[in-house]
Amino acid sequence: xxxxxxxxxxxxxxxxxxxxxxxxxxxxxxxxxxxxxxxxxxxxxxxxxxxxxxxxxxxxxxxxxxxxxxxxxxxxxxxxxxxxxxxxxxxxxxxxxxxxxxxxxxxxxxxxxxxxxxxxxxxxxxxxxxxxxxxxxxxxxxxxxxxxxxxxxxxxxxxxxxxxxxxxxxxxxxxxxxxxxxxxxxxxxxxxxxxxxxxxxxxxxxxxxxxxxxxxxxxxxxxxxxxxxxxxxxxxxxxxxxxxxxxxxxxxxxxxxxxxxxxxxxxxxxxxxxxxxxxxxxxxxxxxxxxxxxxxxxxxxxxxxxx
Amino acid sequence: xxxxxxxxxxxxxxxxxxxxxxxxxxxxxxxxxxxxxxxxxxxxxxxxxxxxxxxxxxxxxxxxxxxxxxxxxxxxxxxxxxxxxxxxxxxxxxxxxxxxxxxxxxxxxxxxxxxxxxxxxxxxxxxxxxxxxxxxxxxxxxxxxxxxxxxxxxxxxxxxxxxxxxxxxxxxxxxxxxxxxxxxxxxxxxxxxxxxxxxxxxxxxxxxxxxxxxxxxxxxxxxxxxxxxxxxxxxxxxxxxxxxxxxxxxxxxxxxxxxxxxxxxxxxxxxxxxxxxxxxxxxxxxxxxxxxxxxxxxxxxxxxxxxxxxxxxxxxxxxxxxxxxxxxxxxxxxxxxxxxxxxxxxxxxxxxxxxxxxxxxxxxxxxxxxxxxxxxxxxxxxxxxxxxxxxxxxxxxxxxxxxxxxxxxxxxxxxxxxxxxxxxxxxxxxxxxxxxxxxxxxxxxxxxxxxxxxxxxxxxxxxxxxxxxxxxxxxxxxxxxxxxxxxxxxxxxxxxxxxxxxxxxxxxxxxxxxxxxxxxxxxxxxxxxxxxxxxxxxxxxxxx
Numbered sequence: 001x002x003x004x005x006x007x008x009x010x011x012x013x014x015x016x017x018x019x020x021x022x023x024x025x026x027x028x029x030x031x032x033x034x035x036x037x038x039x040x041x042x043x044x045x046x047x048x049x050x051x052x053x054x055x056x057x058x059x060x061x062x063x064x065x066x067x068x069x070x071x072x073x074x075x076x077x078x079x080x081x082x083x084x085x086x087x088x089x090x091x092x093x094x095x096x097x098x099x100x101x102x103x104x105x106x107x108x109x110x111x112x113x114x115x116x117x118x119x120x121x122x123x124x125x126x127x128x129x130x131x132x133x134x135x136x137x138x139x140x141x142x143x144x145x146x147x148x149x150x151x152x153x154x155x156x157x158x159x160x161x162x163x164x165x166x167x168x169x170x171x172x173x174x175x176x177x178x179x180x181x182x183x184x185x186x187x188x189x190x191x192x193x194x195x196x197x198x199x200x201x202x203x204x205x206x207x208x209x210x211x212x213x214x215x216x217x218x219x220x221x222x223x224x225x226x227x228x229x230x231x232x233x234x235x236x237x238x239x240x241x242x243x244x245x246x247x248x249x250x251x252x253x254x255x256x257x258x259x260x261x262x263x264x265x266x267x268x269x270x271x272x273x274x275x276x277x278x279x280x281x282x283x284x285x286x287x288x289x290x291x292x293x294x295x296x297x298x299x300x301x302x303x304x305x306x307x
Numbered sequence: 308x309x310x311x312x313x314x315x316x317x318x319x320x321x322x323x324x325x326x327x328x329x330x331x332x333x334x335x336x337x338x339x340x341x342x343x344x345x346x347x348x349x350x351x352x353x354x355x356x357x358x359x360x361x362x363x364x365x366x367x368x369x370x371x372x373x374x375x376x377x378x379x380x381x382x383x384x385x386x387x388x389x390x391x392x393x394x395x396x397x398x399x400x401x402x403x404x405x406x407x408x409x410x411x412x413x414x415x416x417x418x419x420x421x422x423x424x425x426x427x428x429x430x431x432x433x434x435x436x437x438x439x440x441x442x443x444x445x446x447x448x449x450x451x452x453x454x455x456x457x458x459x460x461x462x463x464x465x466x467x468x469x470x471x472x473x474x475x476x477x478x479x480x481x482x483x484x485x486x487x488x489x490x491x492x493x494x495x496x497x498x499x500x501x502x503x504x505x506x507x508x509x510x511x512x513x514x515x516x517x518x519x520x521x522x523x524x525x526x527x528x529x530x531x532x533x534x535x536x537x538x539x540x541x542x543x544x545x546x547x548x549x550x551x552x553x554x555x556x557x558x559x560x561x562x563x564x565x566x567x568x569x570x571x572x573x574x575x576x577x578x579x580x581x582x583x584x585x586x587x588x589x590x591x592x593x594x595x596x597x598x599x600x601x602x603x604x605x606x607x608x609x610x611x612x613x614x615x616x617x618x619x620x621x622x623x624x625x626x627x628x629x630x631x632x633x634x635x636x637x638x639x640x641x642x643x644x645x646x647x648x649x650x651x652x653x654x655x656x657x658x659x660x661x662x663x664x665x666x667x668x669x670x671x672x673x674x675x676x677x678x679x680x681x682x683x684x685x686x687x688x689x690x691x692x693x694x695x696x697x698x699x700x701x702x703x704x705x706x707x708x709x710x711x712x713x714x715x716x717x718x719x720x721x722x723x724x725x726x727x728x729x730x731x732x733x734x735x736x737x738x739x740x741x742x743x744x745x746x747x748x749x750x751x752x753x754x755x756x757x758x759x760x761x762x763x764x765x766x767x768x769x770x771x772x773x774x775x776x777x778x779x780x781x782x783x784x785x786x787x788x789x790x791x792x793x794x795x796x797x798x799x800x801x802x803x804x805x806x807x808x809x810x811x812x813x814x815x816x817x818x819x820x821x822x823x824x825x826x827x828x829x830x831x832x833x834x835x836x837x838x839x840x841x842x843x844x845x846x847x848x849x850x851x
Contacts, residue, residue, distance in 0.1 A: 035733035037355070041364055041753075042736060044444050044772065046436055046458050054439065083357035083513065084529055092530060151562075156569045163565040164557065164572075167531040255562045257531050264558075265353060268700070270733055 008294065012287045017069075019283045024065050024276050033057060033270045037081050055079075055273075072280065078273035080266075086277040089262055094281070096169045097258035100250070101243045103171065103178025104185070108236055112186045116193020116232070117225065123198050131194075135187035147180040147253040164255035177254040181247055185239050192235055196228035203227070230300055237293030241286030343537075344550035345850025347832055349574040349843065350563035351554035353530050357513050360499040361433030361440040370842050372496035374535055374552065375518035377543060379407065379426070380494035384847070387600075387654050387757035387839040389491040392543070393421065393500070393519075395476075402487040402794050405480040406473075415502040416523045416538050423478035425500035431455070431466045432506070433497055442497040444772060445755070448489060450481040485792035487799050492756045521547040521846045531556050547846045548834070567827055573850075574835065576826040576843050580702070583641040583825075590827045598645055598653045599841035600754035601822035602762070605694065605710075606776040607815075608744040613688035621684030623814035624669045626692065626747070628677035629717035632670070635709045636820050643825055646670070647818035650810055651762040652754065654839035660759030660800045666811055666818060674717035681718060688746075691722060695748030697735035698728035703749055710819075739775050750775055750816060757839050759803045763787065767815055776816065783809040 034048050034057065043051065052058045055078075056067060071078065077086035119128040138146075154176060155163030165173045200206060201224060209219045248260035259278055266274030297304045354368035363372050379394035391397075395408040413421040432438055434446035436456045443456055450469025455462045469481035482489060492498070500519060505512045515524050521543065522535040536551035555572070557563040560579045566572040568589050578586055578594070586594045607623060609615045614622075632646035645653070649665035668676070681687060694711060696703040704726060711724035718724075727746065729735040738744060752773065754761050764787055765771050769779040783806050790802035810816070824841025834849045 032733045032737055035736045038364070038441060042740070042773065043441055044456075046456060047439060047441060047443055049459070050436055050439050082353070082355060082529070089530070092528075151565060156565060159569065162571055163569045164562050167528060167555075252558045253562060255558045255566075257556065257558065261558045262530075269355065270731070 005291075005295070008291050012291070015287060016280075016283060020069070020276065020280050021065060023279045024068065024272075025061065027270075027272045027275050028061050028064075033081075033272050035270070037269070037271075057272075068276065072277075077277035077280075080274045081269060081271050086273050089274060090277065090281065093257065093259045093262045093278075096256060097244055097247055097251075097260065099169065099171060100174050100178055100181060100247060100256060100258060101240060103174045104182035104243050105236065105240065107179055107182040108186050108189045108239070112189030113193050113225075113229075113232065115190040117197055117220070119190070120194040120197025120201070120228075121220070123194075128194075131190065135190050138183050138187040143180060143184060144249050144253060146183055147177075147250055150176055150180060151253060167257065169256055169258070174256070177250050177256060180253075181243060181250040185235075185243070189232055189235060192232050193228065196231055197224060200224055200228045226300060230297060233296050233300065234293055237289050237296070238286075240289040241282065244285055245282050343548055343849070345831070346551045346553055347549050347574060347845065347848050347850055348553045348555065348572050349845070350560070350567075350572060350576065351533070351556050352577075353556050356441060358516050359440065359505075359513065360429065360501065361438075361442045361445070361497045363496060364441045366840070366842060369496060369840065370554065370845070371516075371533065371535075372499065373520075373838075373842055374522040374845050375516055375520045375524070376496060376499035377413075377518075377520050378493055378496070378499045379409070380490065381545075382494045382757055382839060384836060384838040384844040386656055387659065388656075389494050389756070392494075394490075394493070397490045397493075399487075399490075399794075402485040402489075402792055403482050405482070405490065407478055407480060409476045409478075411476060413519060413542050414540075415500075415504075415517055415519045416540075417502060417504060417517050419502045419504070421500050421519055422475050423472050424475075425502065426498075427470045427472050427478055428506065429499065429501035430470060432501065434467055435465060436462045440497075442495075445492070445495060445497040448482050448484070448486055450483045452483065485788075487791060487794045488758055488760055488796065491758055492761075495756050521545060522552065525551070545846055549832075549846075549848055549850045552845050552848075564827070567829060570829065573829045573832045574826065574843060574848070575828070576824070576837070576841070578825045578827050580641070580643075583643065586827060591830070593828050593830065593835075595826045595828075595835065595837055596643060596823050597837055597841075598821045599824040599837070600652045600654045600757055600839050601751065601841070602647060602650065602652055603644070603749070603751045603819045603822060604647075604650070605747040605817040605819060606750035607747050607778075608742065609776050609778045610742045611688075611745060614746075616685065618684040620813050621680045622687060623684075623817065625677045625680030625682075625684060626687075626714060627666075627669050627814060627817040628671065628673045628680065629714040630710050630817070630819070631672040631713045632820060633672070635706060635713065639706050639709050640820075643823045644820035645823065647820050650807055650816070650818050651759055652821050654754075655757055655759055655762075658797070658800070659757060660762075660803055660807075662804060662807070665804070665807060669811065669814060670818060672713075672717075677714075677717045678719065687723060692724040693727040693746040694724065695727045695729060695735070695738070695744055695746065697730075697732040697749075699731045704728065707749065742777065747817070748775075751822075754840075759800055759807075760787075760791070763803060763806055763810070764791075767810055778813075778815045780809055780813060780815070783815075 034051055056064055080086055080089060115131055119131045122128050151163050154160045161176050206224055209223045244259055247258060248264055251258050251260035262274060263278050352367040355365050356362045356368060358368055358371055360372055360376060363369055377392050379392060380389045381392040383390055393410050393413055395410045398406045409423055415421060430446055433440045434443055434452055434455050446452055449467050451467040454464035455467060472478045502517055504517055515527055521538060521541045523538045525534040525536045527533045533554045537547040560577045563572060563575045564579055564582050567575045607614050636642060636644040636646055648670055649662050651661050653661050655661040694707050696707050698704060707726040711726055714724040715721045729738060752766055765773045767774060767778055767783060768787055769784050786802055786806035790799045793799040793802055824837040826837055826843060828835045832848050832850055834847050836844050838844050
C-alpha cells in the first residue's frame with residue numbers, strides 16, 4: 001500500500017507540469033494581456049511597455065513559465081491586474097466553492113445513493129420507472145435552465161430564498177445553488193447505484209447473507225451496498241474536481257464569488273496570473289481526489305490489493 | 308434503534324434547511340424612513356484596476372471615484388457643464404499659463420487640509436511613467452510631460468516642470484500648447500487631489516481609499532462589496548441625500564436585475580439586454596434610458612490605398628446612406644441607442660457643441676442615392692465590404708449583421724457586405740494598432756469629459772492617440788489648433804463645429820448611434836438620475 005501511494009504521487013508530477021504548461025500556453029495564445037488590462041481604451045505605448053515589464057510579459061513564454069513555476073513553489077502565484085495577490089483571491093474564492101462543492105456532493109451521496117438503492121431493489125416497479133424518468137429529465141435539461149428556473153420560482157415568485165447569494169455565502173444560502181450544481185451528477189449517481197445494486201442483488205454472497213438469516217437492513221447496507229458502491233465512489237471522486245471547475249454557470253447565476261467567477265473574470269480580462277494560478281490548484285485537487293478514490297477501493301473491497 | 312437515529316437526522320436536516328431559507332427570505336431592508344439615513348443598495352462590477360484616481364479608466368471604478376472625490380471642477384449631472392467645485396478662480400490671459408486658486412475650508416475625510424500641494428503632488432504622481440497610471444495621458448498637455456512620461460526609455464524627471472506651487476492655496480500651470488478649454492477638463496477624476504496618506508502608505512490607502520468627497524469608505528471587501536457612508540463633516544454643498552451606498556459586486560447583470568425585482572437591491576445601472584422588453588412592466592416605469600457620452604462609429608483604414616482614393620468619400624457617404632439606423636436601433640437595441648446625426652453626443656448640449664442633424668442627408672437612409680454614390684465613387688474596394696468587430700464581448704455580431712443586411716438591400720447585392728469577426732477584443736485592438744484592417748471596422752468613443760474637443764481631437768487629429776483609421780486632414784488639424792487657441796468659449800465651440808464639418812464632408816468615419824445609459828430602481832428610492840457618463844448620481848438619491 002505504501003509503495004503504491006508513493007508510485008501514484010510520483011506519477012502526479014509529470015501530469016501536474018504537463019497540465020500547467022498547457023494552460024500557460026493556451027492563455028498566452030489567447031492574445032495580448034496588456035490590451036485586456038487597458039480595457040476599451042488603449043494604453044499609451046510607454047505605459048503598455050512599462051506594464052509588460054512589470055508583469056514579465058516582455059520575456060519569451062518558456063522563460064515566463066519557468067519563472068512562474070519557480071515562484072509557485074515558493075507560494076507566490078503572482079499578482080492579478082487589480083493589484084491583488086492571486087493567493088488572496090484564492091483565499092477568498094476557494095472556501096466558497098469548497099462549501100458549494102460539499103453541499104453538492106452531500107446531495108449526490110444522500111439523495112443519489114438512496115434513490116439508487118430504492119430503485120435498484122424495486123426494479124421495474126412504478127417507483128423505479130418514475131425515478132428513471134425523472135433522472136432522464138434532469139440529465140437532459142441544461143444546468144443554467146434549472147438554475148434560472150429555480151431562482152425565478154423560489155427567489156422572485158415565492159420569495160423562499162434570496163435570488164443572489166451574499167458575500168459570506170453560508171451553507172444555508174448554498175443549498176439551492178448546490179442542488180442545481182449537483183443535479184446532473186445526482187441523476188448519474190442514482191442510475192449508477194441502481195444498476196450496480198440490481199446486478200449484485202443476485203450475487204452469491206448476498207444469497208448467502210440472506211440464507212444466514214441476517215436482518216434485511218444489514219444485508220443491504222453491509223453486503224449489497226458496500227460492494228455496489230465501487231463504481232459510484234469512482235464517479236463521485238472524479239466529480240469533486242469537475243464540480244469545482246465547472247461551477248462557472250451556477251456561480252454566475254446565483255452570484256457566488258467563488259472559483260468559477262474568478263476564472264471567468266480572469267479569462268475575460270486575459271489575466272494570465274489568475275487563470276493559471278486557479279487552474280494549477282484545480283489540477284492538484286483533481287489529482288488528489290483521484291488518488292483518494294483509488295485508495296478507497298481497498299477499503300470498500302479488500303479483494304482489491306495493491307502491491 | 309438505528310432507523311430512529313437516521314430519521315432524526317433527516318428531520319434535523321430538513322429543519323435546518325427550512326430555518327436557513329426562512330432567514331434568507333427576509334433580508335435587510337435599507338430604508339429607515341425619509342430622514343436621509345437610509346442606505347442605497349446598488350449593483351457593481353469588480354473594478355479592473357487598483358482604485359487610484361489617475362488609474363481608473365472604466366465605469367465601475369469611476370463610480371467610486373465620483374463618490375469619494377471632488378476636484379477643481381465638477382460636471383453638472385444634468386447639463387454636463389463644467390462648474391467650479393474646489394476651484395475658486397482659474398485665470399489665464401494667453402490660454403497657456405493658468406493661475407489656479409483653491410477654495411479655502413476643504414479637507415480630506417481624515418482631517419488633512421486640501422491645499423495646492425495636494426493637487427500638484429497628485430498630478431505629478433499621475434503623470435509619472437514609473438507609476439503605471441492608465442490615465443497618465445490626461446496630463447499630456449502640461450509642460451514637462453515628455454520628461455516624466457517619455458514615449459520610450461526611462462523618465463528623466465519626477466515632477467512636471469509646468470506645475471508650480473505659489474502659495475498654500477494657489478498654484479500655476481503652464482501648458483505645452485494653447486488650450487483654452489483646458490480648465491473644463493479638470494472635472495475628470497484623474498485630476499482629483501490626493502492626501503499625504505496616499506504617498507506615505509500607498510498599500511493601506513489602496514485597500515481603503517481616503518478622499519474629499521461626500522462619502523467615506525466604511526468597509527471594502529475586494530471583489531464583493533464596498534460600503535460607503537455619508538461623511539457628515541463634508542464641506543461641499545452637494546452633501547449626500549442618503550445615509551450611504553452599498554455597492555455589491557454581481558457576477559452577472561441578469562442576477563442583479565433578478566435581485567432588483569425580488570426587492571433585495573435598489574439600483575441596477577446596467578439593465579441586461581434580454582430584460583429590456585419586460586423592464587417597464589417589471590419596474591412599473593422606474594426605468595431610465597438616457598443618452599450617455601458614447602458614440603459608435605465605423606472607422607476606415609485610410610492607410611489602405613483602396614479606401615483612400617480621390618473619390619472614396621462618395622463610397623463612404625454611400626455606405627452611410629445605406630444604413631437604416633432607425634430600424635436597427637429599434638429592433639436590435641430596443642431603443643437603447645439613438646441614431647446619430649453628428650459626430651459628438653447629445654450630452655454636450657447645444658452650447659457645448661452638439662448639433663442635431665449636422666450630418667445631413669448623408670446619415671439619412673436613402674437606398675437609391677446610396678447605390679448611386681457608391682457607383683460614382685468607383686464601387687466598393689475589392690467588391691465587398693467586410694466590417695471588422697470583436698466577437699467576445701458586447702454582442703456586436705447582431706448589429707454588424709443588421710448593418711450589412713441594410714447595406715446589401717440598399718445596394719441590391721446580397722454579397723456587398725459581410726461581418727468579419729475577430730476572436731477577442733485584445734486581438735482586434737492588435738490588428739488595429741498594427742494597421743492590419745482591410746475594411747471598415749467598429750469604433751466607439753466614450754468621452755473623458757463633456758467637451759466637443761474630446762469627441763474630435765483624440766479621434767481625427769493627425770496621429771492622435773485614438774485615431775484608429777489614421778485619417779489625416781490639414782484643414783481639420785488647422786481648425787482644431789485654432790479652436791484650442793481661442794479664448795472665448797462660444798467661439799472655440801463654433802470653430803470645433805467647423806472642424807466637425809470637415810469630418811462630415813470627408814465622411815472620415817460613419818456615425819452610427821449614440822449609446823444610452825440604462826438603469827432600473829426599486830420603489831424604495833427616488834430622485835435617481837444618470838450623469839452624462841451614465842454613472843448614477845448617487846449623492847442625490849433619496850431613500851424612503
